[in-house]
Amino acid sequence: MKSIIEIDGVSRTFGGKVVAVDNVQLHVAEGEFVTLLGPSGCGKTTLLRMLAGFEMPDSGSVRLDGKDVTFLPPYRRDVNMVFQDYALFPHLTAAKNVGFGLERQKLDRAEIGKRVESALQLVGLSAMADRMPHQLSGGQRQRVALARAIVRRPRVLLLDEPLSALDANLREAMQVELKHLHNKLGITFIMVTHDQTEALVMSDRIVVMHRGRIAQAGTPSDLYDRPASTYVASFVGTSNIVEGTIVSVADGIAFERQGLRLRCLPLPGFSPGQRALAAIRPERLRIVNAGAKEANVIACTVEERLFHGNSVRLRCRLASGEVFLCDRQLNASRDLGALPDAGQPVHFAADPDSIALFREDSR
């Protein structure tokens, strides 16, 4: 598929020392839903703002549909943005807010009216056309902002933490709605968020950013199941990370940490004696009996049992001192009694394919 956005070697430094974006390379296919994910200060917002034209890179280039737009002002770019705080014009009605971009295109009144109406209808706000922004609820304002951004039929829609100001229930509903809207419009969506659940649910592809660089880019399941670093493993989902040494690479890799020996799948790039990190998802652990004949048995002590409604998280501690988490889905009988209590010893088994190994420098 052809690339609608080509970001090549883009860097941006603030105040001569803070490197916000560091040599980023990212191509986005037409119609893709890409999420830039990372903690605050990772450069995701700066990257988005360079796509919108609010920031100019110090080096590198940004192409939109093959055309170099690196230094084009925002009002000459075929992209529109949904702002985190919505940035609705407080002195204009919802309909006037939505129509603002069309008026700048010098379309005739009838055409503007028609398109504003259909955009408001698309976000389910036809009845609120004449309300002022301060008369709308947070969710309604969000929809106006969305309608205002899509009414110009941009090639790319930019979303800056679009759901962060909504309460939890509404946020979940809007995640689904935004995804439907993406399917319906067929245009490219670039979203910025620090919420990994949001990113996993909504995106075709997630770009995890770390200190201005791309830590990993891939589909949600790629990132979750095959994280490229412990940073990604712990930022996308939760991971138990144990530091240890490689003791053997024959017949799979053997990893050791103070009485804990793990057998992992064969992987190139490791040699005996090397320091390494092992990451295991909490939900991949099985509870087994003390003397079980399993490949990787991990002995811990339960410190806390946290009830999550549909699952229970066991917060345990390894003999070597690390915190170790295990998530158990509650089945139909909801048998909490079968799970060990706080203070009790517990044994987990981790299948070799559930352990991700990283070189120590991959952090």
Place this chain on the structure above:
Amino acid sequence: MAETSQNYTASRIGDGVFGAAIAAILAYLYLPVAVLIIFSFNDSNTLTLPLSGFTLKWYEELFGNSDLKKALFNSFYVATLATALTVVIGVPAAFALDRMNFPGKTLFRRLVLLPLVLPGIITGIAMLNLFKLMGFRLGLETVIIGHATALLSVVVTQVFARLQRLNRNLEEAAADLGAKPWETFFYIVLPNIRSAIIGSALLSFTLSFDEIPVTFFLTGRDNTLPMYIWSTMRRGITPEINAVGTLIVAASLVLIALSVWMLRSNERP
């Protein structure tokens, strides 16, 4: 039962004291204005009670007094142009303070504010010296310049404060929606700071209209209304002056109503 009636009496006394306090405050604020208005219609040359009868003759005399009419016109001329000047200089200055970073910005902001707290008599003498030095002829125009320097701070502070509260994302959103910088200014920024500009302009107008110290030093032989009233006062308060005062009160009320209406229509266009 007895207790409740006691409470009732106590609360009635309380209400009475409260009402009297309100009446006293209002009387303190508005009794002088009421006296002014009443005596402007009183058929007597002197300000003495009892009232002797209703007349409009002081208003007739007022309109026959060419000196007074000239002074009134001069005051409007000065206040209008001084206000226009402060808005034309003050609004861009407020933008510069809000948007730009330049060396000495804080100093600039303090210096712009200084004329407001500087006693008018100092501004007056200082500008008189300067105009003399530069060989300007004193007249209403020098008064306008004098007023504008002091009033500039009124406009700058008001507009600057509003700009500080204006969400900068609005301008980015406008640009994002295809608005060129001038369109963003006229369609987004200006409507959101309009009330601050109008409000500070009205305040400047009234401050300029009744200004005496600066005017005293900078006007040549031309009189503004406050100057004229002040000069005639040396012969005592005439009913004619009361009539002028009443007209000014009426005009002020109209201006206040106008500004309230404009600010409200700004909120809900």
